[in-house]
Amino acid sequence: MKLKFTKMHGAGNDFVVIDAINQQIDFTPAQWKALADRRFGVGADQLLVVEKSTNPSCDFRYRIFNNDGGEVEQCGNGARAFAKFVAEKGLTERRSIAVETMSGIIAPRLEEDGSVTVDMGAPVFDPALVPFDTEGLQGQPEGSDTLWPLVLELAGEKETVPVSVLSMGNPHAVQVVPDVDTAPVELTGPLIEHHAHFPNRVNAGFMQPVSRNHIRLRVFERGAGETLACGTGACAAVVAGIRRGLLDSPVRVDARGGELSIAWAGEGEPVYLTGPAVTVFEGEITV
Numbered sequence: 001m002k003l004k005f006t007k008m009h010g011a012g013n014d015f016v017v018i019d020a021i022n023q024q025i026d027f028t029p030a031q032w033k034a035l036a037d038r039r040f041g042v043g044a045d046q047l048l049v050v051e052k053s054t055n056p057s058c059d060f061r062y063r064i065f066n067n068d069g070g071e072v073e074q075c076g077n078g079a080r081a082f083a084k085f086v087a088e089k090g091l092t093e094r095r096s097i098a099v100e101t102m103s104g105i106i107a108p109r110l111e112e113d114g115s116v117t118v119d120m121g122a123p124v125f126d127p128a129l130v131p132f133d134t135e136g137l138q139g140q141p142e143g144s145d146t147l148w149p150l151v152l153e154l155a156g157e158k159e160t161v162p163v164s165v166l167s168m169g170n171p172h173a174v175q176v177v178p179d180v181d182t183a184p185v186e187l188t189g190p191l192i193e194h195h196a197h198f199p200n201r202v203n204a205g206f207m208q209p210v211s212r213n214h215i216r217l218r219v220f221e222r223g224a225g226e227t228l229a230c231g232t233g234a235c236a237a238v239v240a241g242i243r244r245g246l247l248d249s250p251v252r253v254d255a256r257g258g259e260l261s262i263a264w265a266g267e268g269e270p271v272y273l274t275g276p277a278v279t280v281f282e283g284e285i286t287v
């Protein structure tokens with residue numbers, strides 16, 4: 001079949017976006033992976049699928065596949081691309097929409113300046129819901145956050161990394177580093193992603209606080225490797241930083257591919273993610 005798609009990005013986190021309202025899509029994980037392949041396919045960090053929602057309070061259903069072919073619960077930069085896509089394709093005339101995801105309803109809004117703000121919902125800290133298995137781990141309090149000691153095995157040596165663990169609909173483990181440029185993201189990112197305490201794997205964030213309203217961030221994403229930006233990773237890092245007493249909302253997040261802005265009023269409140277969403281090209285591929 002011939003598949004119509006749109007290539008988009010949000011701060012360099014790139015997507016293949018597919019209208020599954022006007023096209024019949026029923027792909028296997030291997031087909032998703034092939035489409036996301038940067039040499040043999042279109043290439044993307046994630047594939048985003050636009051569907052009709054059966055929930056009467058939602059405008060659309062949003063499905064997300066990592067470039068390893070696995071379906072996941074949430075994608076923040078993708079949510080901005082999703083909102084721009086449905087507007088540009090004329091699938092809605094609303095500037096604010098409600099979108100059903102695997103992990104609840106999110107609410108993107110198109111801003112006058114072309115950026116998109118997404119109400120990503122409230123962060124979740126209960127380890128069982130992340131999910132994060134705390135058995136055998138002694139958490140240490142810092143501010144209102146709990147830092148968990150993750151033991152990593154590096155060339156036979158054990159290193160303990162204190163991480164904040166939370167869910168933004170998807171799982172995140174965030175650590176503070178002195179300098180993101182020299183942080184061992186490629187080396188320890190995969191070890192954290194596959195750490196035995198995370199039964200569904202995890203996204204690994206490396207945050208460098210610059211001031212109380214500004215961080216630099218790199219994220220080794222579950223199922224995609226390091227990306228140029230991660231929206232839920234930015235939300236998770238800022239929430240962790242506020243709970244640790246290091247940051248105050250709003251926070252500017254410098255990712256390698258661009259700038260995001262995160263606002264969070266505290267416990268039980270939604271996290272707001274603002275940033276760019278860019279259409280790169282339209283295409284058609286035989287799958």
Ligand SMILES: N[C@@H](CCC[C@H](N)C(=O)O)C(=O)O
Pocket residue numbers: 013045046066072073074075076077078170171203221222223224227229230231232233
């Ligand atoms: N790039 C995304 C996150 C995509 C999903 C993530 N890799 C996971 O497996 O949870 C974002 O912008 O949030």
